[in-house]
Amino acid sequence: MASLHHLETISELNQLFSQDKPRHPLVSIIDFTHAEINAQEGVTMTSGFYSVMFKNYCVGDMKYGRKQVDFQEGTLFCIAPRQAITIEDDRNKQEERIGWGVFFHPDLIRGTSLAGKMKDYTFFSYEASEALHLSDKEKKTLRTCIQTIDQELCENIDRHSQTLIVSTIELLLNYCSRYYDRQFITRKSANSDLLIRFDQVLKAYFDNKQLRTKGLPTVGYLAEQLALSAHYLSDLLKKETGQNAQDHIHAYLIEEAKTNLLGSRASVSEIAYQLGFEYPQYFSKLFKAKTGMTPATYRTSAATA
Numbered sequence: 001m002a003s004l005h006h007l008e009t010i011s012e013l014n015q016l017f018s019q020d021k022p023r024h025p026l027v028s029i030i031d032f033t034h035a036e037i038n039a040q041e042g043v044t045m046t047s048g049f050y051s052v053m054f055k056n057y058c059v060g061d062m063k064y065g066r067k068q069v070d071f072q073e074g075t076l077f078c079i080a081p082r083q084a085i086t087i088e089d090d091r092n093k094q095e096e097r098i099g100w101g102v103f104f105h106p107d108l109i110r111g112t113s114l115a116g117k118m119k120d121y122t123f124f125s126y127e128a129s130e131a132l133h134l135s136d137k138e139k140k141t142l143r144t145c146i147q148t149i150d151q152e153l154c155e156n157i158d159r160h161s162q163t164l165i166v167s168t169i170e171l172l173l174n175y176c177s178r179y180y181d182r183q184f185i186t187r188k189s190a191n192s193d194l195l196i197r198f199d200q201v202l203k204a205y206f207d208n209k210q211l212r213t214k215g216l217p218t219v220g221y222l223a224e225q226l227a228l229s230a231h232y233l234s235d236l237l238k239k240e241t242g243q244n245a246q247d248h249i250h251a252y253l254i255e256e257a258k259t260n261l262l263g264s265r266a267s268v269s270e271i272a273y274q275l276g277f278e279y280p281q282y283f284s285k286l287f288k289a290k291t292g293m294t295p296a297t298y299r300t301s302a303a304t305a
Helices: 010-016 114-122 135-151 163-185 188-207 219-225 230-241 244-261 269-274 281-289 295-304
Strands: 005-007 027-031 043-047 050-055 061-064 067-069 076-080 085-087 099-104
Touching: 005 010, 005 135, 005 244, 010 099, 027 114, 050 163, 076 114, 076 163, 099 163, 114 163, 114 230, 135 163, 163 188, 163 230, 188 219, 188 230, 188 244, 219 230, 219 244, 230 244, 244 281, 244 295, 269 295, 281 295
Parallel strands: 005 043
Antiparallel strands: 027 099, 043 085, 050 076, 050 099, 061 067, 061 085
């Protein structure tokens, strides 16, 4: 069984992978070609820092969440602080180890423009099965970023060090965003199937009248039904339809509300409760935001049209 570790510092990370003391206290690059896990039966770890890792071959098998990660074709995935990853050590494997990891503490980017942009890199919350598969050209581009950071780490730390390292990390993450956009396009056929299944799951939720007892379906619930992460589902929908998952949920809700307003004599408050709203004013506010009129005005205008 893999041992459990929480690595709060970059120094603890280097120690786990049998590396020398880090050249910078807040950022480290590990070459997995030479890395060994300093644990007899592997390790499950959480960390206090961001991780961006690419591997064709891992030091042992790797699991992110509960899913196995296949690195045979070269895969990149990103992990935010406090997320768990399991590395099961197998020192008998003789395959060539190819890969790298760049690890940076939030303190490195604190106060920089990158700190405010991290929430936009939603791929840090993707599941392992949603990892990024890179072309040879893409691998070389990211490798160049890693080499630039590595070269800067070899210099003496001065007032320019943080700016240069952080700007290169940001460049790396921007390339990851571009490549994920490309992957959404190349997986268009599979994505179309997911969109159909998403509509089916959402329609079934509304048809089964679960709104009154359970409220609106959450993005997390819908993603779970499709075996996706919530961020990946929203990003996929945004790329394919221009609307995120929450927009689609609200669109279904508004159509259901319109049907109830015109097909019954129930008051607006009663309809709000039927749709899972604890407070009718929240329903009226959302309805007006999406349609430009209040529920009562919609009912009146439709009846006199």
